[in-house]
Amino acid sequence: MPCPTHRRRTGRTGRPRSTEANRAILDATRAALVELGWGKLTMSDVAARAKVAKTTLYRRWAGKSELVVDAVADLFDEHLELPDRGSLHADVEGVVLQFAALLERPETKTALMAVVAESTRDEALRDRIRSAIVERQKRLVLLGRERAQARGELPYDSDPSVAASQADLIFDLIAGTVVHRALVSAEPVDAEWAATFSTLVVSGVQATLGATTAANGATTANASPPAPAATDPPRDPAAAPPG
């Protein structure tokens, strides 16, 4: 056949799933989200746009929600990173503006809340959102914390479990507040708001540090090589869902 495309090597026998179709489906899903929104998006429509059979969709994804999660997860990986701007405040500000820009896209705007709403009744879907979006983007918080610690803006962690819960708090704080302003209050996340909010975040986080780790000599942590963790987990776009 005139299509000697590179297929991923797998131990499984039989005809492998077309990676081209996978990409075409996710692209079609995003396009359909832009045009139709979550409510009017149908599996048949996505199949027609991607020029695949409707049954192929159901062989790879359990339903609309799972498909859309994968479609928007790509956008998160592509458009969110942590620019190193020299201070915790500036780093927070940068990621807030990036996240706001992502939330202004019609695809993410209409899809994110919908899949989260579905996930409240579907534990498997919630796990998929966690692994595909939440946990992947929480690396920004962990990286930002490490940089702030290296600069001396935050104390090094005495207890790793405390570090994890603080990272969770910061993540909920930034993501939740920006989402709420952008989608519920429906007011713009502009540079001025981002600056004010970042000031709030930095001051608030430092305040909670003083409260929870009061016993530690927090100021000017003794420099210890923080063992720069690799920050780039290889993307796995060919992670075929169970069919």
Place this chain on the structure above:
Amino acid sequence: MPCPTHRRRTGRTGRPRSTEANRAILDATRAALVELGWGKLTMSDVAARAKVAKTTLYRRWAGKSELVVDAVADLFDEHLELPDRGSLHADVEGVVLQFAALLERPETKTALMAVVAESTRDEALRDRIRSAIVERQKRLVLLGRERAQARGELPYDSDPSVAASQADLIFDLIAGTVVHRALVSAEPVDAEWAATFSTLVVSGVQATLGATTAANGATTANASPPAPAATDPPRDPAAAPPG
């Protein structure tokens, strides 16, 4: 005679809509949300539960989204208030726990995100959410601010527009973060978390007050905040750790 100035005295002529049916429908909607969730809730099912005709539903609400907004708005009015606990921190803590308890209910859990998702493509629905839920609950923030000002924990507003934007920020901050932790991260909003978060909120808000009203020769707050120094200039990468 139809006097044009007194047209709306008792309403229009003809048979009035049954208020009992209205209540039965909203109760049935909440019950259906508990049992079925947003996705599987249908208008026919609600009509059957409320023992009214399906056409009656469509005579009063444009669709599923509008109906559910009204159904959950009642819960917000009923279960959210601002207890006066003597300090801004305690007030925030109280409202956070109330909001978290409300979000643990199956009705609100599955409905809130869904209607917000729909509202991203339906401006009329977004206005309905604003007037029925958002603006009604924003009074808690305004009231809490007034109490904090009376206690000396926050300075009085020099500019009412600044006060409004600060109230919006606090509202997005609390509601957004709690929603994100409860529904996205799916982790419990317990007393410990609420205490830590409230500390963050109070310190953060005080920090933004200093930053945004710095230009104004504003009346500095009579009560000096307890300890955590605001150490971060908004636009300057000069990073000075607390100490």
Place this chain on the structure above:
DNA sequence: CTCTTTCGCTACGAGTCGTAGCGTAACTGT
């Protein structure tokens, strides 16, 4: 008593869902 509006009920076309069945295409191991 008349006028107006809402009520319950039935029925309908249109659309979506998720699955089953079939024959074919593509790749793997011997």
Place this chain on the structure above:
DNA sequence: ACAGTTACGCTACGACTCGTAGCGAAAGAG
């Protein structure tokens, strides 16, 4: 080359939901 295995496109299907239309009856307003 061959058999084995899996994915693909296509068609068709029953079940379900949607939102509306039409009807006669009921309930208040003037």
